[in-house]
Amino acid sequence: MQSTIGSINLDSLFQALWQAQQDYLTEAARRAGVLGDSVSKNPAIESGRLLLDLYRLNAGKVAGIEGEYIEKQFALWSSMWMKNTAGSVVDTQKGDRRFDAQEWKDYPLFDYIKQSYLLASDALLQVIDSANMDEKDKEEVAFVARHFLDAMSPANYALSNPEVLKLAIETKGQSLVSGLKMMAEDIGKGYLSISDEAAFEVGENLANTPGMVVYENELIQLIQYRATTEKVHAVPLVIVPSVVNKFYILDLAPESSFVRYYVSQGYTVFIVSWRNTSPASQHLTWDDYVEKGVIAAIEVASEITKQKKVNALGYCVGGSLLACALAVLASKGKYPVASMTLLIAMLDYANPGEIGVYLRNAFLDQRLKALSQGGVVSGKELSRAFASLRANDLVWSFVINNYLKGQKPQAFDLLYWNSDDSNLPGPMFSSYLRDCYAENKLVQPGAMTVCGEPVDLDLIDVPTYVFNASEDHLVPWKSGYESVKLSRGKVEFVLGGGGHITGPVNPFSRNKRNYWVDGDVGGSADEWLASAQSMPGSWWPHYAAWLKGHSGKEVSAPENVGNGKYQEIEAAPGRYVKEREI
Structure with a gap:
């Protein structure tokens, strides 16, 4: 006798579930090159036995994993039928929000589907972890496996997601119709929508701190913000943001603006706005970014404020560029900064985290050689690579929300910024990946020659503030910490909560x-x-207090920005930041 719920044939459904587990485990094994085309198709127990064939493992360890997997699967099955609930055989990991909705707990069938998936996922990852193989190879296999597992989550498919089914019934199918429309729109745009783009406009409700562009060249615009206090610290703060996204991550809505906060604390703030790369600028190199970007910004800010030294802050890749520029200047006997701040930046790339997996294949080597001759690297390509490191949060959650539930993404300034991509010139990008990530030359004295000078970070002898975030998936905080060992000056290391964006952008107004x-x-x-x-709240006041000690005496705030040589060009945020990806 077959079991059914409504029109759902449970026997067929469970058989399909076992087969799905078998299929993705089989595919993982084939990708590792350890299975041929002939694999047993028996359900349930064969899913566990398949693990034995993976990656030439220690038989004793795998037997234990296999036994525990099968035991828990049968316990889950028995619990579901005997108690009319799947029980709690396995729990989701901390931070995994895919199955938070009450529907996954209320319906035994879907609770079973969820836990069966989690058991299979845990078993596969345990097998890989116990593999007798090189650690870097193991890391790469685990990375691929996690992507398979993320994609196979029952939450990603309408028929196995109770939230989606319930909403479809309540809306008489309209949610699915709306989802298909949004999918068609995104296909037309060429990317997955992660924020309500109509809710924001750069220069209006984002990047609207008052200021003026006071300098520009083919690569940057330099913005000086207007003082809002009667007195300002004599030594200005020059910010070098990341090159991958737009600068206004540090100037979001007024209550979230890093820039606005430090202006309100009496600092004269300058920020670099990198130009979005077009075919006309595809020739630009790492040297250009150092000379025409960082060094130019420091020199202009110094001249405008009539200060021999400035405080310089580098955000993400901007930190690598800043350190490189200061080493180049030091090799010429020039020391134009009073302090250096590295904000979620890496100087030592020995352990770059999961993103390093993308740098270990022959295809990438060939592509970097081609890019070194010219070309434009799409910002969308870079954003997709970064998003893949947190696929459940930055990819699949929006697939479910937009396409399966038919709901528009919320208006979220951080995610709007995250999708406002910037292209990069091939030669610059190629040098960055090769010299920093692949060969870790930045920390090797004399290994890099930039602007005609050997790069030696040991020549940088200034007070340094290093900030990293505990949950950063792009710049692991322990890798960022290695920067403290590379500075001759006194170092202040601060670790914030949150991730790559939410760590540094922790507004004092919210104090989370x-x-x-x-x-x-x-x-x-x-x-x-x-x-x-451990200190509660935002780290911004701590940095303001530290910065004060390197900013000289207070002077009367200037009535205008710029000077006779560097006059106002246009209002902030300038036109460069509004140039969209081509």
Whole structure:
């Protein structure tokens, strides 16, 4: 006798579920090159047995994993039928929000589907973790496996997602119709919508801190913000943002604006706005970004404020560019900064995290050689690569929300910025990946020659503030911590809560999360954290206090921006930031 719920044939459904598990485990094995085309198709137990064939593993370890997997699967099955609920055989990991909705708990069938998927996922990852193989190879296999598992989540498919089914019934199918329309729109645009783009406009409700563009060349515009206090610190703050997205991550809505906050604290703030690369500028190199970007910005800010030194802050890739530029200047006997700040930046790329997986294949080597001769690297391509590192949060959650539920993405300024991509010139991008990520030359004295000068970070002898975020998936905080060992000046290391964006952009007005300070920078990252003190709220006031000690005396705020040589060109945020990806 067949079991059914409504028109759903449970026997067929469970058989299909076992087969789906078998299929993706089989595909993972084939990709690793350890299985041929002939694989047993028996359900349930064969899903566990298949793990034995993966990656030439220790038989004892795999037998234990296999046994536990099968035992839990049968316990899950029995619990569902005997108690009319799937029970709690396996739980989701911390931070995994895919199955948070009550529907996954209320309906035994879907609770079973969820837990069966989680058990199979855990088993596969345990098998890979116990593999007798090189650690880097293991990391790459695990990376691919996680992508398979993320894609196979029952939450990603309408018929196995109770939230989607319930909404479809309530709306009489209209949610699915709306989802198909949004999918068609996104296909036409060529990318997945992750924010309500109609809700924001750069220069209106984003990037609207008052200021003027006071300098520009083919690569940058330099913005000086108007003072809002009667007195300002004499030494200005020059910000070098990342090159991958637009600068206004540090100047979002007024209550979230890093720039606006420090202007309100009496700092004269300059920020670089990188130009979006077009075919006309595809020839630009890493040297151009150092000379025409960082060095030019420091020199102009110094001349406008009539200060021999400025405080310089580098955000993400901007931190690597800043350190490189200061080393180039130091090799010429020039020392134009009073302090250096590295904001979620890496100087030592020995352990770049999961993104390093993308740098270990022959195809990439060939592409970098081609890009070194010219070309434009699409910002959308880079954004997709970064999003893939957190696919459940930055890809699949929006597939479910937009296409399966038919709901428009919310108006979220951080995600709007995240989708406002910038192209990069091939030669610059090629040098960055090869010299920093692949060969880690930035920390090797004399290994890089930039602007005709050997790069030696040991020549940088200034007070340094290093900020990293504890959950950063692009710049792992322990890799960022290695920067403290590369500075001859006194170093202040601060670890914030949150990720790559939410860590640094933690507005004082909201005062969320926490940060750690005052650890012992003489030891390892773990030793630093063990000795550090946790502080509640935003780290912005801590940085303002530190910066004050390197900003000179207070002087009367200037009535205007720029000077006789560098006059106002246009109002902030300028036209460069509004140029969209071509």
